Amino acid sequence: MTKNIKAILLGSIKKNGDREKELDLSLLKEPFEIKSSVIYSLCRNCGGILELTNESAQKLVRLAGIEKTESFAGHYFLTRGCPFCGNDFESAEIKKLA
């Protein structure tokens, strides 16, 4: 829990905002390869992009501390940590696709 709070606090520093702009958001507008996917997640640590099923997405909804979401259309999760660069997602926030 302490680790998650720390990650969320660190997420507000400017360095990470700049990093976010370097990540390729256009890939998040591509159609899903897996039919059951509902939303993409983008990792700010490694740039890894994952397609999430509703079940996985609900986990990130809880991690992001937001209300349960009916539709993820037009949104993506920006995460710190992911299964590519670590063991799991450490923190997440939901973002609107520009």
Ligand SMILES: [Zn+2]
């Ligand atoms: Zn990652």
